[in-house]
Amino acid sequence: MTTTPPTTAAASQKSPQKPQKGDGRAKFIPLLALGTFALGVDAYVMAGLLPHVSADLNISASSAGQMVTVFTLCYALGGPVFATLLAKRPAKTVLAVALLVFTIGNALTALAPSLWVLLLSRAVAGIGAGVYSPIAAATAAGLTTPERRGRALATVMGGLSIGTVIGVPAGMLLADHIGWRGTLWLITGLGLIALIGLTRLPHLDVSPPPPLAKRVRALANGRVAGIVTVSLLGGIASLGLYTYLAEFLVDAAHTDQTVWAMWAWGAGGIIGSLLIGPIVDRTRRPFAAVTCILALIVVAQFTLPAAAHAAAWAAILPLVVWGAAGWAVQVPQQHQLIAAQPDQPTVAVSLNSSAVYLGSGIGSALGGLVLGLGASPSSLPYFTGALTLLALLLHLTLVRAKTTSAPAPTP
Template sequence: MSATQTTATPKTRDGRGKFIPLLALGTFALGVDAYVLGGPVFATLLAKRSAKVVLGVALVVFTIGNALTALAPTLAVLLIARAVAGIGAGVYSPVAAATAAGLTTPERRGRALATVMGGLSIGTVIGVPVGMLLASHIGWRGTLWLITALGVVALIGIVWLPKIEVSPPPPLGQRVRALASGRVAGIVTVSLLGGIASLGLYTYLAEFLVDAAHTHQTVWAMWAWGAGGIIGSLLIGPIVDRTRRPFAAVTCILVLIVASQFVLPAAAHAAAAWAVVPLVAWGAAGWAVQVPQQHQLIAAQPEQPAVAVSLNSSAVYLGSGIGSALGGLVLGLGASPAALPYYTGALTVVALALHLTVVRGAVRRGVNADTTP
């Protein structure tokens, strides 16, 4: 259940062929309300419930939201229904990750987090192209009814789970207070910038390929990016567990994102097939970075892992919305879609610089404080 399950933000063109970012801005506003604001508020209302109850309620809300979307008679009702589904996803995702981390030992925490992220990446790589294919045959309402049915199946699975002794979702005040820590705020900001750069660019992947590779066949690119995401999200867990150096892992991953995004325009211009390699690398790195980021946040807030994970999830969701809006704005101002990876790559460089300065300094101060008698 991910903010990127429906990644292609609707866009329109005026008579001169420029993109009008109004719908992207609308998607941004909806995403902020549903994931960043609605999720924490509803999680606060459920703060005294067990993780199993919260997961069940979140799935019910998500499923109802999808059913209402399929029944929506007007655009306004559809947007409200998507917000309802977004609230369910915003509550479910961080609690699921925190639950997975809480059910394992610290030595296997990376694998647990990677399993959750692997499910999200698989849902994206399969869900987006398959959803497009299904919509062409049974319509978008039929596709939403299928998603609703899958939500019911998942809800049945939650009902049959044994009682899970994991901390309930944190109140909103705890989330805000956690940001007072320089280490936490730095890590969350890196996740925010990463979401803007990676998910924001993915929103406009089709437009980029049309401009850079001169092809309207773009589903293969979604498969390539998503396949990389599956590989990265599944492999990063064992790597973090084995090395026990999540900070170094984030450094390497951010460097890989920068390199792949800067190489992507030239590769796509040479031949569409050449773009597969940077797309796979970018997808793998973009999905893999969240596991060591969550690992670092849990280490910074060991007594409140749900707070840490929820902050990271909110940052990624917010980054996705901001990235979509900024991409639409940049294109609306006349920028070439083929140049978008240069903008997002530069933003990832800023995230890398922040990681190597602010986050690194906070980590060192924390280590020194722990070792001081």
């Protein structure tokens, strides 16, 4: 999946009153994380269900893999467009509508009789997820004090990673007994539970979904454009490879038992998501955090093929490191973006979210293309590792230069 220096005020476009310590509003952050949990399950379980879907609909695995591409592309591109149409609505209303659309999309997926209906339903679910995720993150940031904003963002991102580590392996195991359609019905029910929980959220004076024009204009800021580009490349490299993890393990480790790999990657995601918030809040150095995290991803992806070739169990460590670093990078990225756009935090968070999922969609499509051209699945981590290395170089050059020249944010 996946993202504000701790001293920068996340001022809304309507200049809401800043939350004070002890005002009790931070207790609603777990409700927002419940929704991202449902998104995390849905976004990543489909990669594990590819064999079941292709067999049921009598289509190739590469064709079935495009449902992941459609979901992530609509998340990245369709979400901002529809959020613009809801720009004047209260945040609670936008979040509820987004979860409703997301749930309807999953119900249609469970009923899909053909590939085209399947792709359409994944597009609907992706649009709902694309509207919900950035607004939930921005709302969480507005519910707490600046010095605890990293923890709030990490909680929302933790919902995604926990949904991945629990939902993906569980969904794969359940599909063996109730079929992939039964798994989708369970995800639909999960979305309904999240929607019901959202009714407890009070009406908050937070930034509305930013219009699409503002998102595009924000890219004129060189620092913003550089950070977003790094997130885009990270999405292609880290999340895109996940779609074809099963194919990689069959080729590199000679095993078709992939649930343990999903557990390892997802467990790393939980560790990274929950630890990175306090780390960034304490060090107040998001740029350095992104540097270290990207370096860890490069090392993990370049060592993964050799480890898997040696023994299947040897791939656990690079998978955990890759998952932890891949999920952790979004929190310091969000810190940097809100620092670059302190008067429009929702725009900043939305740009980062769109970049990550656009990268995920591109990564899924490119991975299928590379495999279709005859490349070995075991070689995929080398391609994605090279992209992550490029992201690290851009971070150390373009983003660093813009960060150095930018004025210090006002506490």
